[in-house]
Amino acid sequence: MLCALSGEIPEEPVISKKTGVVFEKRLILKYIEENGKEPGTDEELDPEDLLPVQTGRVPRPRPPTLTSLPSLLKAFQDEWDAIVLDAYNTREQLKRTREELANALYQNDAAVRVIARVTKERDEARDALSKLSIAPTGAAAGAGGDDAMAVDNLSLPEPLQEHVDEVHQQLFKTRKKRPAPASWATSDDISALQPVATTALTTTQPETLAIQEAHAAVGGLDGKLDIYSIEANQVERTLDIGVPITATVWTENKVFVGSSKGTVTALYSGEQKEVFKTHAGKVTGLSLHPGGRILASAGVDKSIFFYDITELKVVASIYTDNVVTALAFHPDGHLIAAGTPSGDINIFETKTGQLAASFTLGVQADVIVFSENGYWFAAAGKGQPTVAIFDLRKTGDAAKVHEFPTDDVRAMAWDWTAQYLAIAGASGTIVQQYVKSSKSWSELLRTGTVGSAIGWGSDAKTLVAVDGKAGVISVLGAPSE
Template sequence: MLCALSGEVPEEPVVSRKTGTVFEKRLILKYIQENGKEPGTDEELDPEDLLDVKTSRVVRPRPPNFTSLPSLLKAFQDEWDALVLEAYNTREQLARTREELATALYQHDAAVRVIARLTKERDEARDALSKVTVAPSAGASNGDAMAVDNEALPEALVEHVNELHQQLTQRRREKRPAPENWVTSDEVASFKQASYADLVVSQASSLDVEQEYAAIGGLDGKLDIYSIQNNTVERTLDIEEPVTATLWTGSKVVVGTSKGSVRVWDSGNEVQKFQIHAGAVTGLAVHPGGRILASVGVDQSFVFYDLETLQRVSRGYADSVLTSCAFHPDGHLFAAGAQNGIINIFQTADGAKVTTFSLGSPVQALVFSENGYWFAATGKGQQAVSIFDLRKEGAAAQVKELQTGDADSLAWDKTGQYLATIGSTGATVQMYVKKSKQWSEPLRTSVAGTAVRWGTNAKSLVTVNREGVVSVLKSE
């Protein structure tokens, strides 16, 4: 039986009561729904006029062209040809992909080589620039390069430096007593961790304190303003560059970055950005008069700025990468520690080198004592802090070696009595008694960190570790 509409064996056969014609049920129902009559006639036809035919399920026969052996062989041959063609196309695409991959790898290798060559040329150019040599004039009698002298400060700033030097030196000769309400040795000995807080800065690198506030810079490009009294972060500045050095002077916060910039912020707003150094800034220092700012960097140079006019005023050079710096408490000398273990002493006014001291390893930190003739320094990998005397030379200049453990940061109080150190093994305070000319250690604590500063009247120590936790140590 075949369907009168499709001509195929129906899956669900029905028969018309009126004509006895066989239909596929789904087809005739759709035809009735659209036309309302039986196909091939004008008689009306309703679904009730259809009778289901009860039969066993019919298996559709294969088309006649597949029933003979030649047809089957031809079908197998066609399938085989299709498989062979597909395999050929796949191999061709694989070969083309391999060629493209080889080309891409070659281009990547060439790009890496070009970058390495350019980086080497850049480093060589920076090294040559840091040595600051200029070609001789056409009339020179030989081909030797002529060294450029360090720049001197403008005349107005030279007068400022000289006047302040005389005033501060005279005051120091008067043997002033310690200020009232200054910390005592017993109070230092009783210092304990009184408070701590997690900062927004997650990779703290530097710290400075001004009265009851601390500025903490981080390698994540953030700078937190932390209230010591309230133990809270009151403001976070987005520096946008990894901060490598932090300095607070008056209302201004100055930061040095790994990209060579020195940026000055005042009341939360950036007022100046200097881009002088060719490479990271490694240290900042402010002159006792508060007007001259100094920065040192990996380009072997030190730069002086006028904080009143916000202008660069002079520049000088050393023989090695500079890692730290400090002004003498009288302001007439400037010290810069170097990667080669040499501490260079320059005159502030004209940048001329006065003398050098050898530490023996890359200088990590350096700070002057208020007495005017001592400075402390520590080097990478050293387990001690060395005390140098400016009045002496050679090996005799190193007058004391304090066994503090490794130290990343040093801080001398304003009276020159207490020297604070901090490193991975903890913090210490070294005390010098002038009458007995003896050193003692009133405090050693396990609070580790990367930077340390004294609080107001040296009544507290503010420390910060690399994980961005600031701690305040003080007596109960």
């Protein structure tokens, strides 16, 4: 009596009332649960249709191959060999699985990194795109079309272009003929300069300096701006900008500060008037047009923005192919210079943003200052041991008309008469003089006053230097009698 499903002797046999076929009970119950019919027929079958069969316990017959000790030992050996082979295969499969898992984890990590990089580039592109100014140009302007997009440069509005031309013509005519004031410092006065005051600043890690008459504005990386009185030798007021300050400009009662967050903040009489969120990254330079109406800012996002400070709005932009590391207006205002990490110094037209000339410094141009004669500008890289003087009227290697060594360069400032060039660094302060009659340079002063920023005081009779590491401001003046 064999089960119709398994073909073996059932341990708990049951018989179908409908067909009389014998089944193993557990097998037929599972089959009924899944199919609801009797095996081999289309008739429905319920557990109630099964009748148990009462039989005596029948021992399973021993396989004919296991009737002796040698056959049993051989069976055990075969089983052992199978177990060993299976264990070996299992270890090999585990090894392959581990390798596949490691490779999958590596690919997942690489994918996450790529996604993060692409997301960052997308955000930067979106931010840069948000700064592009859309304006009709050419025929589209006349037809009122909206498809033209000025993505390279946005020129100054017509009224400001007229202002730039007016200032240029006025200063170009008068700059060469103006004599030095009678009260201006002589070479003997400069040679006699020595530290007369050193004051601890409120701001920590001061990095920027802007001088207006008898006061100086010092910006720090802690986001604070100290207003320092040169005559009283004290900090009169501290303003909290809230972001690390990287550039400062002061004109009349207006102070402008650039930050590492890409913002330019306008302060009028000490009160915050406007915050321009123009740059996608650190502001590397601020420069004021000699007409006093236009401010320019540069950043690591390869852009230069122009602001109308009377109306407090962005009016023009220049997009470059490289990071801008330094910025300076020409003393006539019709040109603006931009330094780059590659060592190129690009000169742009202020009105249109078109490239007018390019000079090669050889190292990253971090400091650029124009001479008041309008022909020269001095350039250097921070931490570099030389300063180069370029002539705007020349091109190529001939444009570098003079180069003199220094121990270190952090900041430079040219006086109003274009005679004295002050150079500040980590090893001290140097003043070089250009003698027009002999067309030669000479060193007037070398002092140990450290400076990360420097500027001339009234009538060039004082020098103000800021030491970023020590957090102090020093004044070099005439020795007391």
